[in-house]
Amino acid sequence: MRVPNDTTDRLTPMGVMVLALLSEGDMHPYEMVRLMRARRDERLLSITNGTLYHTVGRLQRSGLLEEVGTDREGNRPERTTYTLTDAGKDALLRWLRRELSSIDRPTEFRIALAEAHNLERRDVIENLRVRRDALAEAHVSHRDGLTGARHKNVPEQVLVEFERQEVLLEAELRWLDSLLDRLASESFPWGPDAFEYSDRYRAQRKAAQQ
CATH class of the missing domain: 1.10.10.10 (Winged helix-like DNA-binding domain superfamily/Winged helix DNA-binding domain)
Structure with a gap:
């Protein structure tokens, strides 16, 4: 077929x-x-x-x-x-490679992460590093946007969603760095054969x- x-x-x-x-x-x-x-x-x-x-x-x-x-x-x-x-x-x-590296589809990323063990270690590391770069860029954008808005005296009540997203991005970056460190170690079993x-x-x- x-x-x-x-x-x-x-x-x-x-x-x-x-x-x-x-x-x-x-x-x-x-x-x-x-x-x-x-x-x-x-x-x-x-x-x-x-x-x-x-x-x-x-x-x-x-x-x-x-x-x-x-x-x-x-x-x-x-x-x-x-x-x-x-x-x-x-x-x-x-599909797993694509979604592991993307930051704009949270549902798909969770599934890709849950099934990432179907990929070899090198594949996972490579695609998560692409994701990390995109997350870092998004985090800087949100952080700088918040700083600029506060300097302009934008009311805090309209910034709470931006604030939440900036905190979540920062937290995910910390988690992702930790995961990448573990994946870099051969003592962390990974991949289809593991x-x-x-x-x-x-x-x-x-x-x-x-």
């Missing part, structure tokens, strides 16, 4: 989560939903069965995943299992498959 050139641009946050789940192994949509809820992914995006099934269908039509089999147990509905295609993996990694499939993870996957 031909994959559109703008696949990455068209990925939704839910689509990214589905592709990231399939990077862990083949699974059916019911397992995906249960895993996302078990991992408390509702903190990142709204999870509904309808949205997820619709997303799976759209990703399949785009050639980012494909069916690998169906099964039926007892009176349960038939379940279709999907696998990640090479195009799907490429789209996932390109993920340990613990007993807890295996139990979680088994429960989601029921």
Whole structure:
């Protein structure tokens, strides 16, 4: 199937989560939903069965995943299992790189950060440094804007949102510097090959498959 050139641009946050789940192994949509809820992914995006099934269908039509089999147990509905295609993996990694370096899409950044372990350490460091430069520029702009406004005696009550944003930018810069320091150390495990499939993870996957 031909994959559109703008696949990455068209990925939704839910689509990214589905592709990231399939990077862990083949699974059916019911397992995906249960895993996302078990991992408390509702903190990142709204999870509904309808949205997820619709997303799976759209990703399949785009050639980012494909069916690998169906099964039926007892009176349960038939379940279709999907696998990640090479195009799907490429789209996932390109989306993660783009959103890790951007500062204007906070929801997408949170999801990219949650799934950043799918990227190699060098990739993460490189894209977070781009983000840091943009954050530093935004912080200086907000700080200088506040200073200028106060010199002009602009009432504080109309500056509270600007003040909040300046504080948040400063805090995120401190956090990001800390993360980059940890990533620079090989003692901090990172990347697809560093993920340990613990007993807890295996139990979680088994429960989601029921």
